Amino acid sequence: MEITEVRVKLMENSEDRLRAFCSITFDSCFVIRDLKIIDGMNGPFVAMPSRKLTGHCNRCGHKNYLRAPYCNQCGTKQRSGGENDGPQKLYADVAHPINSECREQIQRHVIEEFELELQRAQQPGYRSRYDDDFDSDNVDVAAYAEPQAKNLPEKLPPPAPHFHQRPDGQTSSQRGGGGNDDSFGAGVF
Known part of the structure; x- marks a missing residue:
């Protein structure tokens, strides 16, 4: 398994110890979002999404958060855990490494990228890539950002209509717009 990309979104005005959110991509095909970079006693560390x-x-x-x-x-007072139950777990990891080697690899890559992102943030015109589309194989993001710089049209042409085969063997557009299709949902799209 190879970490192929890490994207960081800095939290500049955060009043707690949260420094940034990040996403991590494995083998250019699997993304985990919402990892947190938190200031710890010995520097920043990575917390898994939970x-x-x-x-x-x-x-x-009705479902309620624990300790609500x-x-x-219904507004009924909820019972909290008994005193002898010990500490109650309030969060569960959504994704996490199952061995220390993997955790250290993720921690190292994320913290390195976090430090680079802090340096990038000092540059004029800085923009976080965190929210950019991860499906970059199909879209040239730079072409959409500055169409004049690449002599592209201001507006992109509308997408071509998609067609599907109807049960009677004829082809119809999913965009709707007329036609003699009396079937349920015809023209919805």
Whole structure:
């Protein structure tokens, strides 16, 4: 497995220890988003994407976040974990490495890219690539950004209509716009 790309979105005005979000691409074909770069005691570290855990209301069965004081559906006071239960896990990782070698590889690549992104942010005209489309094999992003610089038209032509085969063997456009198609949903697209 090879880390082929890391994209970083700096959090400049964050009041807590969160320094940035990042995404990481493996083998140019698999992306994991929303890793966090957090200031730790020994410098920045990478936290894996996670989600808040939920529990069900005893009265109505509605899902609520753990430790929510009241049900979001019916307003019933929620029971929190008992005192003897120990600390309650509030978050679960969505994706994470399963061995220390992989964790260290991810940590090293992400922190290196984070430091480079901090340097790029000092340059005039800086723009984060974090939100750019990851499907760059099909789109020349630079061509859309500055059409005059490449002698391209101001507006791109509309996409060609897509056709599909109907059960009666005829071809019809999914764009709609007339036609004699009486079938359910005809002309919706």
